[in-house]
Amino acid sequence: xxxxxxxxxxxxxxxxxxxxxxxxxxxxxxxxxxxxxxxxxxxxxxxxxxxxxxxxxxxxxxxxxxxxxxxxxxxxxxxxxxxxxxxxxxxxxxxxxxxxxxxxxxxxxxxxxxxxxxxxxxxxxxxxxxxxxxxxxxxxxxxxxxxxxxxxxxxxxxxxxxxxxxxxxxxxxxxxxxxxxxxxxxxxxxxxxxxxxxxxxxxxxxxxxxxxxxxxxxxxxxxxxxxxxxxxxxxxxxxxxxxxxxxxxxxxxxxxxxxxxxxxxxxxxxxxxxxxxxxxxxxxxxxxxxxxxxxxxxxxxxxxxxxxxxxxxxxxxxxxxxxxxxxxxxxxxxxxxxxxxxxxxxxxxxxxxxxxxxxxxxxxxxxxxxxx
Ligand code: SF4
Numbered sequence: 001x002x003x004x005x006x007x008x009x010x011x012x013x014x015x016x017x018x019x020x021x022x023x024x025x026x027x028x029x030x031x032x033x034x035x036x037x038x039x040x041x042x043x044x045x046x047x048x049x050x051x052x053x054x055x056x057x058x059x060x061x062x063x064x065x066x067x068x069x070x071x072x073x074x075x076x077x078x079x080x081x082x083x084x085x086x087x088x089x090x091x092x093x094x095x096x097x098x099x100x101x102x103x104x105x106x107x108x109x110x111x112x113x114x115x116x117x118x119x120x121x122x123x124x125x126x127x128x129x130x131x132x133x134x135x136x137x138x139x140x141x142x143x144x145x146x147x148x149x150x151x152x153x154x155x156x157x158x159x160x161x162x163x164x165x166x167x168x169x170x171x172x173x174x175x176x177x178x179x180x181x182x183x184x185x186x187x188x189x190x191x192x193x194x195x196x197x198x199x200x201x202x203x204x205x206x207x208x209x210x211x212x213x214x215x216x217x218x219x220x221x222x223x224x225x226x227x228x229x230x231x232x233x234x235x236x237x238x239x240x241x242x243x244x245x246x247x248x249x250x251x252x253x254x255x256x257x258x259x260x261x262x263x264x265x266x267x268x269x270x271x272x273x274x275x276x277x278x279x280x281x282x283x284x285x286x287x288x289x290x291x292x293x294x295x296x297x298x299x300x301x302x303x304x305x306x307x308x309x310x311x312x313x314x315x316x317x318x319x320x321x322x323x324x325x326x327x328x329x330x331x332x333x334x335x336x337x338x339x340x341x342x343x344x345x346x347x348x349x350x351x352x353x354x355x356x357x358x359x360x361x362x363x364x365x366x367x368x369x370x371x372x
Contacts (some may be wrong), residue, residue, distance in 0.1 A: 002127040007036035010043070013283075017043045023284055028232035031280045037272060044279035044310030051289065052312040056070040056338045056349040057358065060368075061110035061143075061316035065099055066091050066129065070116030071152075072195035076182065076224065079258035080116045090118065093125070107368050109138070109355045110316070111175055113144035115343050123157040123167060130172035139368075141174045141356040147205035147216075148180035151197045161208045169214060170204055175356055176209055178217030178252065184237050185230040192263065199234075204240050210247025215357065218248045218288070222277055223269035235284045242287045249358065250290035250313060257298045259330075274298045274307050282310030290358070296368060300335065300343055307347040313354075 005011060013027050023031075031040050067090040070080030081088035091099065100111060111133060130142060145153075145168065154164035165173075182192060184199030197205070211214055220234050242248050255269040255277070282291045292313040293306035303314055317335055335343075336351075344351040353361040360371045 005036055005039040005044050007034045007039055010034055010036060010039050014039075014043055017046060017283065022286055025232050025236060026197075028235065028280060028284050029228055032228040032231060032276065032285060033074060033282055037276060037279075039285075040276060040279045041309035044282040045308055046281050047286075047309045048291070050314050054348075054350045055312065056307050056344045056347070056354045057290065057313040057352055057354045058337075058344065059110055059316040059354050059356065059361075060108050060110045060337055060363075061112055061356075062100065062110050064096060065115045066113070067115045067118050067121065068098050069118045071119050072117055072193070074193035074195060075262035076192040076221065076256065078257070083119065086272075090121070093129055093132060096129050097136055097160065099190045100133055100137060106322075107363065107366055108317070109361055109368055109370070110141045110143055113142065114149065114177060114179055117149065117152045123153045123159075123164060127167055128169035130168065134172040142176050143175045143356050144168070144173050145176060146178070146180035147202045147209075148175070148196050150176075150205050150209075151201060161205050162212065165209055165212055165214065167214065173214070175214055175249075176206075176216035176219045176355050178206075178219050178248070178250075179212050179254075181219045181234070181238075183224075183226045183230050184234045185226060185264065188226050188230055189212055192221075199237070203237060206247065207241060211247035215247055215249050217252055217292075218252045219252045219254050220277075220281075221254045221256055224258075224263060224266055224275060231280075232284070235281060239285055241289060242285070248288050250292050251281050251285050252292040252294050252315075253281055254294065257297070271302050274302050275306060278306045279310045295335065295343075300339075304343045304347050307344065307349050314343060316340070 009030060013023065016023055034040060068079050068081050069090055077192060112349045133142060137199050149162055154161050157164060181202050182189060186198060189198060189280050194261060206216055218238050222231060255274055258264045258266045259269060266346055278291055291311050293303035293311035293317055294305035294315050317337060341351050355361050355370045362369045362371060
């Protein structure tokens, strides 16, 4: 079928996409700037269906945020709080283990664990937390800690990133979630997150994890003060690392939520930008298998449509989400498995439950089997 593109400048990109050729930075810029979102989405859908057919992946997971106390003060953040803040919280180990088991009866296959950079919790404390979770929930995959948290734990323990990752893995970490990447541009990071590791360090932690055999996801925070050039640069840096290690499973574009942050004067992202972020990522990141429409960030309604614009994954049930809800997210904190199935089927896609490593899962309401 020969599609009719309103924006004829996109036709050479279509030819590359059809031939399976890699797109370059100029192509990426044009994809971000073209008003012809249907053409951009049509090409992204072509790649998405080539990789995944009609399947949309989802999982049954639970988020765990053990503390929101953080030594950093990123302007992009509404979650992190100083220890003296009366609204700050830090769960005890017993609370973490207890809350992990709360929620619906559906057996979760994954705990997604991230939190603030706490000034007192040690690497040993986190390792004990992980061992306790593994003891109580031996079949649940532990996807834990952003590259930023790992760098901080290493710095506090005065050991290398590699040693830190080895200790965390020995205690139970199965993979890494990939947050904290924000935008790699140093100019932008100086404004939105100047207390964090820089982009090169983020990539180096990911590289070290991948070399140890730990898979991770990767992310990009968009919709604040970054330019289209910054977005393309970010995606191409992720693509270059993936060429080297093959360790990224999934890319997740994260829409900036300004409410309750120091950047609250900025507007929220539009549906147009959210959909385009999915589509451009699908087209530029030819070596990353999965593009996730994270419904918490972009609403279930937009995530549903994104399945026709390049996304092949909707994330999971989540159960309890704090980070984006502190920043004004108006979405629910959880979706039942049956609601995810409906979102996928209504988009004409075929839902396939996965574990964290994208192995199909067979389940009853209270138990699951990973098909290997
Ligand atoms: S974004 Fe992360 S590192 Fe920065 S203040 Fe928030 S919790 Fe802390």
